[in-house]
Amino acid sequence: RISRRNAQLFALIDVAEAITQMSEVESLLERILNAVLRVMNLSSGCVHILNEDNESLELIVEENLTKRVSRMIKRFELGEGVIGQTAVLAETLLVSDTTFDRRLARPVVNEKIGSLATVPLVGRGGVVRGVLTLLNHVPRNFTEHEKSMLTGIGKQVGVALERANLLNELTDARTEWEETFDAMTDGVSIHAPSGKIKRANASLAQMFDTSAEDLVGIRCCELYHDSKKPRPDCTIMRTVTERMPQKVELNDRLHGRVLRVITDPIMNTENRVVGVVCTTRDVTDEKLIERRLIQQERISAIGEITAGIAHEVGTPLNIISANIEFLTRADKNLRNNEEIAAIREQTSNITQLVNQLLDFSRERPPEFTPVNINDLIEKTIGLLNHQLHGSDIKIRLNLAPYLPTVDGDASQIQQVLFNLITNARQAMENGENGEKMLRIVTDTAFLPTETYRRPHIVITISDNGRGIPEDALPNVFNPFFTANKEGGTGLGLAISHRIVQRHLGLLAIENNRTDGATATVRLPLSQS
Template sequence: MRMMRNFFPKTLRYQMLLLILMIVSVPILLIGYTVKIQAEKALLQEKQIKLFGIARLLDHHLGNGFDTILSERHMLDEKRFDKIKALNERLASYTDIVAAVNVGVGVGYYSKELDAIITYGPSDTYANKVGISIEKLHPGRKVMETGQSMVQFGKLVRGNIMNVMLPIERNGQIVGYIWANELTDDVQAQLKVMDKNIVWSVLIGILVGMMLTVGLTNRFVKDVEEIKRGLQRLRFNLKKPIVSMEGEIGEIVDEINHMAQSLIDARSLNENIMYSIADGVVTVDTEGMITTMNQAAQQITGFTLEEVIGRRYKEIFRENDQFHSLLLDTLVSGTNHIGIEINYPVKEKYIYISISTSILIDSHNKTIGAVVVFKDLTQQHSLQEQVYRAERLAALGELMASIAHEIRNPLTAIKGFVQYLQNVDSDEERQEYMPIIIKEVDRVNRVIEQLLYFARPYKTHYMWVNINELIESTLVLVQNKTTRHKVEFRLFLADSLPQVEADAEQIRQVLLNLLINAMQAITDKGSVIIDTWQPDPSFVCVRITDTGNGIAEENRKKIFDPFFTTKSAGTGLGLAVVQRIISAHYGQVEIESQVNEWTAVTLKLPVVHQGGKHDES
């Protein structure tokens, strides 16, 4: 196959010549071959008709048959040899005349009764064949047995011949057969002459056809060459159209010029769109080199095209502890990032943006680079922070009231017991009330500790964390002898879950709070189911489901409020701390519940931390 490609013409001119040669020559060759076959068939039929005609002349000349000739000569009772001789003398002269008139033809009679050749003309050549019996498998015997005429090709008495055999029937009896044959060498000589004439006719037809078609295709090839040169010019300059032509080729040229103009318009439109859109767009090639940056990107980042085009993206937007490029991550891993909000390094500062990245592919589905589209949310983020601080100040009054309530009760009890103990001299009474005072002090201390954690979490230390392993290690803290008879823990952890960038100890605190809440919600016996999965490449999900009492509809809006609790001994800060930690990780917390049946808490954590390595919220 490769060898055929090497010999196949590469240029259009020679390809068309080869195609035309095939188009012209193949039909002519087929016609020539068909004519040859038909001519050979017609020639053989003509020979057969001629030989059968000769055989019928001999049959007519025989008259009433061999016995009539022998009776006329009173030879019926003679010996076989004498009968053959008598019949030969009577018939040989006629067979010689017939053979002489039809040059190259051999004729003769065969007697079934005498089982011998009676005559074989021309006798001067084949007289020695008279009196010979044909072989047992000779087709002449089949003719005498069946009474059917036959044509035979092959080696017979006189050599390679075409032999026709006609049965001699007298008085309803087959008494022998007559043959007339012609050497196939003579037939082949005639066929060769005819084949030679056909071959010459075919060659002349192909030559004439080639001469005519070459003349017709030269103009076509010339036009195609002009189109080829025009396309090469358009490759570098779409504003140089191909010269107009006539006919269908001209229509093709007009369409190409129209398509070039459409490309100019589309390019101008794309450039206008890229220039006018408010979002920044930056593209890189497969090596991470910046290839384009639109006007909005220049304004947002402060860089000019001269400063960035042809330079590596990571050299301009440097990766450090606060920034890891999602664009380069997309280029390496092929993972798209959609709507991620991060701190982004620009010229001499950081800004807060919403960013989306994706792979760039060409028409052959081959990666040619990556693109990042981003929107500056710095001002919006600043306003949100102000609103958030205002909301925190508004909530602070409510929080202080809750704190005062939570602390006033144990302080009132402590004050009462201390005043009472001031007037008591008995050590037994002091020993009785001192543990109560200590218990109330511990209660106040616990409230203050959780309040401090809620108001000002510890500094986060981000690292790559295996969520499944973190769940299993946290579960050890809650599984003990007192819980095993009451709660069954079932794990359905995804095997291919990626690591996430998070603070392991804070996520452990979240899991611990949720597991404790789940166990406390189960009053009798039940189960806690823990699932993990990855809904998309950017996030990992954890769901903790218990078969407890559920959450009443009127309480669902309050479950994240500090100090709200339905438990007699609870502080109401557990879920508030959970939400605080997950929000600091740029994640989400969702709670679903059915009263007296189940409650499911779902955590959605980003795989890559979106706020920087040292964010503190």
């Protein structure tokens, strides 16, 4: 008898440990069921849990049940059978002999279940969370002490179930939050009021070529400005002091991009800032498109103005030219007159400028045909050969063999090449270097670059002239802008830029590391 009591005591201790230590529902219930069966010296049992809609009881764990019994008790509606009644009444039900109990269905009796006990698992507020069922093969008398003990265990298990479910819900919510946090395409970080990163998502780590774990603990000034010293205009510090959202755009020169950073304060119940949420987005492409749209609007407006000016100037210019021709025909002595020759030369220059203005203002769509860029470059060099050699400029061509064709307007692309080569020649004529070298290279780029996302050919035209002043580079494609001190219309690059855009390409100009500048043209490959 003493050993029996000791076994019961150890089993009850096992129940208590399971209730206090375990949080996974199924493991918790398996351990408790096994311990209670040992306490009661019974052979088999099971546990049903109220499902999510609180309308039925689902079998969760079982021990030593036959397959037939397991199928029979898989699910109960509330109020159905002894198990369903236990859930509704929230009372422990004891059946000492199933043969004479009308609440039991006939199949239960046929399965040689002699006695059973059903215990409600009652949580806080008297809410039933499930039912613990204990079975025995032969009839068995249950004492009041056993009933009281089982009822107490049921209440403890009910509370433990609530706690386990709450922990599982919290774990699921945390997992869902973490997955959402890392799935965001924007870089997101959570900072302490000091500026240190407490948590960062995968997108932010990818932006800075590191891991989210390595970002934890560093300050915002280290991340965005590569500096250990906090900046006086720090956006996160301003968010903390002003307790207001902030927005700033940072030029990340190290990676050659523009980052938009938006910060929001995290407030506690006392309205104090306890942290800052920082959202970082790479807006380099967005800013580039924005600048291009502004430039296109500016060019469109200038185009309308220049068209009007060209027409207004063209009429008196034609009259002047016609009168000069009339005078020189009427008086042969005037044909060699220096003043008349000067008027004719300047009139020709103005006519050329008017034609450029008209070309710039017209929106003539390109006529697309397959164009061999290498052939076009050689033809353009042939047209400019006299001027290039006259300026003692050496030409080095590195044209890729078997270069694919592009879909384009050959005359318009040739105009681009003509303008770029002429600009390079003029830059070298006014330069101070001894040897003047013009390099033209073509190649194919099948993989997308950071600035151009489709397979294309690349044309680079490089010179070793004086280069372009750094403050002038952002404006080189603006109409009438020229960095040439000796003058120029300032329309060549603007026209070239517009033509390349019409061909869905990209034109960029930058200074070389040593001397001179390089113009790069990217044009998409032919679709056929």
